[in-house]
Amino acid sequence: MVASTSADATLLIQAAIFHDIGYSETAMETGFHALDGARYLRSLGVEDQVVNLVAHHSCAALEAQERGLDKALLEFPSGPPALTDGLIFCDMTVSPDGLPVSVDDRISEILTRYGPDSVVGRFIARAEPELQAAVHRVALQLRHAGMEALAFASLRGDAPASPPT
Numbered sequence: 001m002v003a004s005t006s007a008d009a010t011l012l013i014q015a016a017i018f019h020d021i022g023y024s025e026t027a028m029e030t031g032f033h034a035l036d037g038a039r040y041l042r043s044l045g046v047e048d049q050v051v052n053l054v055a056h057h058s059c060a061a062l063e064a065q066e067r068g069l070d071k072a073l074l075e076f077p078s079g080p081p082a083l084t085d086g087l088i089f090c091d092m093t094v095s096p097d098g099l100p101v102s103v104d105d106r107i108s109e110i111l112t113r114y115g116p117d118s119v120v121g122r123f124i125a126r127a128e129p130e131l132q133a134a135v136h137r138v139a140l141q142l143r144h145a146g147m148e149a150l151a152f153a154s155l156r157g158d159a160p161a162s163p164p165t
Contacts, residue, residue: 002082002083002085002086002089002138002141003082003083003086004082008080008082008083011047011049011050011053011083012053012083012086012087012090014046014047014050015050015053015054015057015079015083015087016086016087016090016091018037018041018046018050018054019034019037019053019054019057019058019087019090019091020033020037021033021037021040021041021054022034022035022036022037022038022040022054023037024040026040027039027040030067030069030072031067032060032063032064032067032069034054034055034056034057034058034060034063034064034073035055035060035064035069035072035073035076037054037055038051038052038054038055038076041054049079049083051076052076052077052078052079053079053083053084053087055073055076056073056076056078056079056084057084057087057088057091058087058088058091058092058127058131059088059123059126059127059130059131060073061073061078062123062126062127063119063120063123063127066119066122066123066126067119084134085134085137085138086138088130088131088134088135088138089134089135089138089139091106092106092107092131092134092135093106093135094106095109096109103131103132103135107124107128107131107132110124111124111125
């Protein structure tokens with residue numbers, strides 16, 4: 001289960017809200033948003049589990065390798081696999097505009113925005129199998145929880161016009 005307790009749900013929500021904070025000018029240090037965001041959140045005293053999820057969100061270890069920052073990322077331990085999957089699902093099924101998209105469309109959007117030969121393009125190509133797998137694992141859990149429409153939309157791109165309430 002992605003968030004088996006209310007405490008896990010709270011951690012996932014916080015990590016989903018903060019996961020891209022490293023893009024902000026205030027947090028930017030290395031240019032690698034996952035690392036910069038985690039360091040920034042840690043400096044503010046945010047709970048370690050949230051900081052660690054942000055540091056490692058969406059296969060960030062692979063991007064850290066592309067950037068030569070894999071050793072720096074080791075200052076943050078990885079989060080629990082279920083919450084890691086949940087955060088990947090949140091990141092990979094929502095567009096930069098906040099609209100629901102399929103994981104395929106999200107990966108395509110990233111490749112188009114950055115280009116396949118960029119650091120991000122190379123990283124996302126390497127990460128794609130695990131990103132896809134994580135979204136599928138969460139979608140399966142959503143199906144079992146009776147959220148078939150959300151699970152289907154995340155995989156096929158038939159996202160509803162507005163997020164479910």
